[in-house]
Amino acid sequence: MLRILTLALILAASTGCFTMNAAMPGTLRTDVTAAQTEKVGTLTHETTNWFYICGLLGSPPEDVFAAEIKKQCQAKGADGVANLTYEAQTGCLDFAIGYCTFNIITPRSYKLTGDLVRIKASPLPGKPAKSAAAPGEKGAQVAQAF
Amino acid sequence: MKNLAIPLVLALALGSGCMHTTSKLPGVLDLRSDGSGAAPANDAVKTTPEVTRDGIGGWLTGEGLKIAGDKVVIEDRQWHIIGLFPAFNDMGAGEYAALPKGTAMRGVKVGDGLVGTDVILALAPSLVSWIPIVNFVGLINLAPRMTLNVSGTRIQSGGGGAAIEPAPPSPDEPPPPPTDVTPPAGT
Numbered sequence: 001m002l003r004i005l006t007l008a009l010i011l012a013a014s015t016g017c018f019t020m021n022a023a024m025p026g027t028l029r030t031d032v033t034a035a036q037t038e039k040v041g042t043l044t045h046e047t048t049n050w051f052y053i054c055g056l057l058g059s060p061p062e063d064v065f066a067a068e069i070k071k072q073c074q075a076k077g078a079d080g081v082a083n084l085t086y087e088a089q090t091g092c093l094d095f096a097i098g099y100c101t102f103n104i105i106t107p108r109s110y111k112l113t114g115d116l117v118r119i120k121a122s123p124l125p126g127k128p129a130k131s132a133a134a135p136g137e138k139g140a141q142v143a144q145a146f
Numbered sequence: 147m148k149n150l151a152i153p154l155v156l157a158l159a160l161g162s163g164c165m166h167t168t169s170k171l172p173g174v175l176d177l178r179s180d181g182s183g184a185a186p187a188n189d190a191v192k193t194t195p196e197v198t199r200d201g202i203g204g205w206l207t208g209e210g211l212k213i214a215g216d217k218v219v220i221e222d223r224q225w226h227i228i229g230l231f232p233a234f235n236d237m238g239a240g241e242y243a244a245l246p247k248g249t250a251m252r253g254v255k256v257g258d259g260l261v262g263t264d265v266i267l268a269l270a271p272s273l274v275s276w277i278p279i280v281n282f283v284g285l286i287n288l289a290p291r292m293t294l295n296v297s298g299t300r301i302q303s304g305g306g307g308a309a310i311e312p313a314p315p316s317p318d319e320p321p322p323p324p325t326d327v328t329p330p331a332g333t
Contacts, residue, residue: 016260016262017259017260018258018259021256021257021259021295022256023254023255024254025175025177025180026178027175027179027251027254028172028174028175028252028254028298029175029176029249029250030172030173030249030250031173031248031249031250032174032176055260062255069175070177078177079176079177081177082173082175083170084175085168085169085170085171086256087168088166088167088258089164089165089167114175117174123176123178123179124179124183124184124250124303125183125184126182126183126184126252127179128177128178128179129180
């Protein structure tokens with residue numbers, strides 16, 4: 001038992017638990033002021049990720065939020081997202097599932113919110129982030145639909 | 147009173163969730179460009195010890211904002227009292243405010259998790275729980291902390307924010323399409 005605990009601790013210390021590392025599409029710009037944006041909608045996206053063995057396994061892919069951000073931007077004709085807020089929590093149901101399964105299955109909930117905006121400032125040089133996904137990828141399918 | 151305490155804590159847990167972390171990213175996420183054509187920004191940036199923390203401070207509240215060349219890394223550690231109430235530290239707000247004015251970043255990644263330091267910090271008091279004060283600290287320590295991680299590559303925004311002058315729309319004209327949804331040539 002002690003060996004298993006030690007192994008779990010070493011794993012936790014080296015890889016981390018409940019690791020979320022989500023890549024954001026496009027560029028994050030603080031040079032764009034609020035006056036240079038026009039709100040056209042609201043971004044809301046909630047998802048639950050299923051981790052396993054006290055969160056040691058089951059980290060989500062990096063593009064876990066990217067496709068949804070692109071999709072909602074395109075649906076509203078927005079250029080980007082302002083006031084983007086990232087939230088994570090082990091909610092009531094997540095906790096109950098973890099408790100009942102002795103933390104073998106340990107979900108964690110994530111939420112992204114923000115304002116979908118049109119941006120009046122000039123874009124930075126580069127490829128459009130909405131259509132940057134390779135053909136066949138989920139993001140590309142969304143982009144091609146428009 | 148004791149009978150009320152457990153339902154109260156449970157109600158709080160149901161309402162707010164455990165180890166709740168919130169981080170409001172600065173600026174605007176601009177999807178019109180991935181910034182791949184912009185030159186990296188390598189200018190030297192000075193940060194204060196409050197936002198770039200080393201030693202014990204770095205252990206307890208995360209290493210804060212670190213800028214090395216064009217690489218930006220923010221690590222901010224959130225404490226929770228019995229897993230419910232965030233305490234002692236915000237989630238990246240101070241570090242975001244300390245970013246150089248007009249910063250633009252590509253390849254931004256946002257996330258959180260329990261890193262090795264969190265696990266060690268959570269377990270350490272139990273090793274010295276025979277010290278009376280640690281029993282009190284142990285109340286704070288019942289739940290491990292979460293660490294916010296934000297990273298990206300700084301790029302030159304060229305003074306940024308130059309406004310595009312929109313053409314006056316015709317009254318009969320339908321609303322303009324989004325600026326960046328034109329399918330690539332050949333599709």
